Amino acid sequence: MWVWLLRRIGQVLPTLFILSILIFGLQQLMPGDPALILAGEERGDPQVLAQIRAELRLDRPIHEQYLYWIGNVLTGDFGFSWRIRMPVSQLILDKLPVTAQLAAMSFIIAVLIGVPAGILSAVKRDQPADWAANAVALFGISTPNFWLGIMMILFFSVELGWLPPSGYVPLTEDFWQSIATTIMPAFVLGTGVASVLMRHTRAAMLTALSQDYVRTARAKGLRERMVVWKHALRNALIPVVTLGAIEFGRLLAGAVLTEQVFTIPGFGKLIVDAVFNRDYPVVQGVVLATALIFVLLSLVADLLYMAINPRLRQA
């Protein structure tokens, strides 16, 4: 077990290495001269452009740029943002709590809604409860986040005045205020993920309920509820765990539109702004940080598989 864990952790490095090459390669493919965009309205001055290129080593060959960057990263230096001159590590540390809090809250909402709804609709299959749950779930996934977000702001903030329309207050500063600023975006993000979890839980439960051992258990006269919970749910959780890990990871970096609407800048907004401004050190640093979290999440998912399916442990 410990050997396995160590080996898995050892695999983190190759992932990050592949990723760093991938990102550097894609940046090369991207049009848009960073010097032009960084120069802003001063871009008319060729001297300014040349100076930016020299300073940011954009005039060097790509492999040299990569080696320079990776060398610094290995010593713990992620460089600084080209656009606002803040250290990338500071930006990451600033945004990590926001992103983590938002992702965790959304995920809790998603699990609380998605998993029970999935179980319910599997158990009550082809009954009104099932249809209702499905319709709501699919509505959740086909509703664009920006639409739901703006509607919620207009209703809860402008009409009712209950919640602040946007912005973020850290948990450590004021607990309730922090929850107040994150509850709406967490809900918007959570409903999308809840739909995914609901549909997968339902499908997996249906499969599990038709498996031999569940039917055997039923035949043995175990109480229906016991059957559902003990046997079926355990198997139903496998795709949910896989999807859960991926969706949680997506919540970290992919919540761009929601972050934008609620002006809760986390990793998603940081990356998007950095891409649009061609602020490559920020792109590279943040992507690396998200990748690290992703890999850790997939590790957790694998551990959970083992907890769910004891037979895997021998494999």
Added chain:
Amino acid sequence: MKTMIRAALAAFGVLAVAAAPASAQHLRIALKEDPDILDPTLSRTFVGRIVYAALCDKLFDINEKLEIVPQLATGHRWEDPRSLIITLREGVRFHDNEVMDAEAVRYSLLRHLTLQGSFRRSEIADMESVEVIDPKTIRIRLKGPSASFLAALTDRAGMPVSPKAAEALGRNFGTRPVCTGPFRFVERVAQERIVGERFPEYWDARNIHLARVTYLPIPDNTVRLANLQSGAVEFAERMEPDDIKTIQRSRNLRAVAVDELGYQSISINVGNGERANTPFGRDARIRRAFELAIDRTAVNQVVYEGMYVPTRQPFPPASPFHVRDFPPTARDLPRAQALLREAGATLPITVEMTVPNNPDLRQVGEVIQAMVKEAGFDLRLRAMEFASSLQAAARGEFETYLVGWSGRTDPDGNIFSFSRTGGGQNDGRYSNAEVDKLLDEARTELDVAKRQALYARAARIAFGEDLHRIYLWHRKNIMAHSARLSGYRPIADGLVRLQGVRLQ
């Protein structure tokens, strides 16, 4: 379950109280974008200048009529066309309590020239040397006469920074700027907020009625408005024309439409590489037909509720250099078709237009597309993300490019680098020796009337005959604020000056 609901409701009750406005003395301003670095030498964005209005005073400022007025200076005088004497206000202190004197001003001006990565170098390129005459007087010697030099000192180039702080922080000065403005920098959280608190030693403290100012970047327009409506901010800059109605319906809000110094235009590739070698790029008559097929007023009506001012030139109506008898052309389809026949063009003429991915510009593209179709143009729109479009334009990978400019106080900043041969933003590589001569002359002409005539002639050739760029309209900055706020002075540069602003 019931207790849970009750608990949840109670929690909401707490939140509702917590969401109430912070303090009557605290002004919160919603910005459209997050500013870049806050160092007057290194910053580049328009939005950053809005924040400088609180943090950094300038030697000169501009007023409602776009006239240059003293701010940290008390006056100026030209000894001769190459030598400028500036007298400084006494008793001005930096936020670190250092005294702002002639030495500090000299230091700050030279910093623009020496600091690595400076963006001010071209603005004060005419400066040869700075001499300290006495603690409150400096003399600036220029390499040659310059009509636009003083105007440069009304912006970032004219912001003195504390030499002590600038020396200590070097290129990281922008993370903790120390200037002379009415508010002192407190903190910045990237993409979230920039906070300033009242600087008690401010030289004009009696005009400052606020204790604190916070700038919040809120890019989404609807959300910026929602923040204003729910009282989470008191001021929001650059709203959409569509919002004016909503704002006017509310008793608690006010909207002000301020003329902008810039413009929206279609830049045409007439000489940059292969893509210029089309009938459209070669023949001015075809471009004129294109212009005549566009109904500027109608586009403006459809997309901007008729708020913007149609134009044919880069100089806004508020500027003394606006060419009075050069009105925008009206739509004239028969003439457009006649011109196309005269040019012997085979219809339809295919033209590609690069459009940055901004929702209203995309709509402008679609409207123009429908209009010019009637004259015989097949306009293909190419939506592109902004950074990509800039590079495509610079490399000549475009036929036409829908692009705007935020504008400058001095007319030179609105035309020179766009229409002069070799100009840095002359993406279409337009080149006309006569225009070049006129623009060069206008740079050094100190007499306003003569300078005006030079620009008028240049505009008539470059935009009236050669049509290397088709100007569409001058935009407006739509500012919205709470009715509790008073004392805001709308000035065409789009800045939010805090002097005189009060909150009830």
Added chain:
Amino acid sequence: MNAPAITMGESPARRALKRFFRHKLAVFGLVVVVAFVLIALLAPFIAPYDPLQTSWTRIRKPPSAEHWFGTDENGRDVLSRVIWGARASLMAGVISVLGALFIGVPLGLLAGLIGGWVDGLISRVADAMLSVPFLILAIALAAFLGPALENAMLAIAITASPVFVRLARGMALDAKSTDWVEAARALGNPPWRIGLFHVLPNIIPPLLVQASLAIAEAIIAEASLSFLGLGQQPPAPSWGSMLNSAQRFLTQAPWLSIMPGLAIFVVVLAFNLVGDGLRDALDPRADRK
């Protein structure tokens, strides 16, 4: 549920079809999907107006007898745009998800069944790709391949595939440990055979669910791509790009966002119903209940 006895000698495909058509909701879903495909194909004949015809006198008019879905910011008929938009959106939704399935599932099965360094490599690359922002890939591809709907579909397929890799891998790992796969392996079946005949049928349900959900995401993703210069270019409509331009008028002209939004919802619902029906039809154990 009591299924009628199945006559011996019927092929599994026939039995699956029968099971599918017994599922009323699934049939309903199929009818809706077919209807939308027909709408897309027959757009020139069904659409009441030219979807590109602008009119400056009827901008953002609410739904009326003349314009059932109202008019948009350029005075174009929203109903006609929804009808024409079905083409781009269905293609973006369906083809890109199929692409993602074809890329993702075989790789995931390989990783799960073979394990070892193959699993290591595939999983690491999938992890890495999951953390590459969609935007970077989209902008890079837009520049590299040029603006076209097919390229947008390619970009969506590439970015959606790691999810299928992970899903297939997780299910394969689980299936590998089951008795019947172990038995098959003991009998000397090669891994590809095990993958194709023993594991794949068992992982179909979650794949179907994910694929029918991914269609919704793909339709919406096409919109952000067309905005970046990949995908449908203006003024040609797609539901996603209609939603995008409606964002400016959420409160002033709500029908601009509701109509294409509703179209997406109905199509996604239909695909999910069909997915559910397929799932039941392909489940080898379904008859034994």
